[in-house]
Amino acid sequence: MARTFLITGSASGIGAATSAHLRRQGAHVIGVDLRDADITADLATDEGRTTLAEQAGELTGGRLDGVVACAGVALFDPLTIKVNYFGAVATLESLRPLLAAGTDPRAVVISSVASVHPSDPAIVDAALAGDEEAAVDAARAAVDSGAGALVYGSSKAAIARWVRRTAITPEWAGAGIPLNAIAPGTIATPMIQAMLDTEAGRQAIDGAVPMPLHGHARPEQIAPLLEWLTSPQNTHVTGQVIFVDGGADAVLRGDSTW
Template identity: 70%
Template sequence: MPSASRTYLVTGAASGIGEATAARLRAEGHTVIGADRTIEAAGVAIAADLATEQGRAELAARAREFAGGRLDAVIACAGLAHFTPDTLKVNYFGAVATLERLRPLLAAGTDPRAAVVASVAAVHPSDPAVVDAALAGDEAATTTAAQSAIDRGEGYLLYGSSKAAIARWVRRTAVTPDWAGAGIPLNAIGPGTVLTPMTEGMLADPATRQAVDTAVPMPLHGYARPEQVAPLLTWLTSPENTHVTGQLLFIDGGAEALLRPT
């Protein structure tokens, strides 16, 4: 029997995992409010740059307007993989702002659920100063620490640091009164290498592709397509998920098991 129609907000809805997830939800009969940096893409109703405070405020205000004051689920897919502080601004602070500011709309929804896209990179080496500053909620200090990493030639640590930080934020936040206490499961997923516009350039270069494959070995079926990741997000944010919360669920073809066998 088909599930009742629900109202979802999906960030990063213009491409990749966000686009595939929004398409799957719409195909199942749900209402999806898509958000991205511009509204030029089909299915995107809210333009918001989550690297900025103005964009985060705009997302929250427009979401309340479009949703009529209630949401049943939020899926934060927006992300960057640049060797710049913006990676932390979007992947961590933008994601946290999305989830925290839309939580009141979820509290008014039916069987509310939330999920965020992290990455198997959460288990890669990270910069402790960047992660600690992010988890302290200090965006200025995080930007300074990120720039320090770039200046010493370690900008490659920023993506993993952003994903480690958001995974830890989910773990500690999910069990609080505002989330578990309010009946709202909150989880993260950890994809391996997914064929999206973000990875296209990296995989096109043989040397970079080899580095990616070494960092993210995927013995089960190799690279994933976005539509193969979307079902996990849709289940986590469905009424069927009653007890999974605070988790980073890897959907990585076995990469995390190879990288951390014990």
């Protein structure tokens, strides 16, 4: 029987590549995005998150085998924490009952190598406390103080920590649902293409995310890992943040994490 997946951020980048990859393997994929998707929803809003949960239940008949939370933005704006953290958490929490009804259910969310970059503790702590209003206020304060670059890394650090905390709970591991994150390095997607198109932009990106193995990646090179993590073959990998970054994490942190 074909597996049924829901993928947010399905209209572009890693989400689009993963949707196409899974469909080629015979899977049924329900896409979620602001446009060109089976479910049109803005995950920065309560209304959009409710729409996702309701329509997912209708379109799946109440069961899902896999969820890949790809939707994300990289803006010097509080919107980034609303989508990248609160939208992702709402997606995974609201769809968990559908996964519990599925066959060999699995879930993955997209973090980033930016999760090891400097972050704003006020943003991260508020996010992990589930206080969206405080997290947005902290993000706005960072932007207003000229530290807007911290918002993206903070959103990705927070979602990585949420996965570590949540994956081992009775609702996930106890229910037989592996939950992981991947942390891509520089991926040539529309989100950063404008920077990659200029010499100054490429130098800035490569300085922050040095990738000694094969350089920048394409979205379709990430999709097979997401396929495996959400496959029945993944029986014991959970609570992990798997770096897909051409070695950037090893360059930036060395062996200090071990």
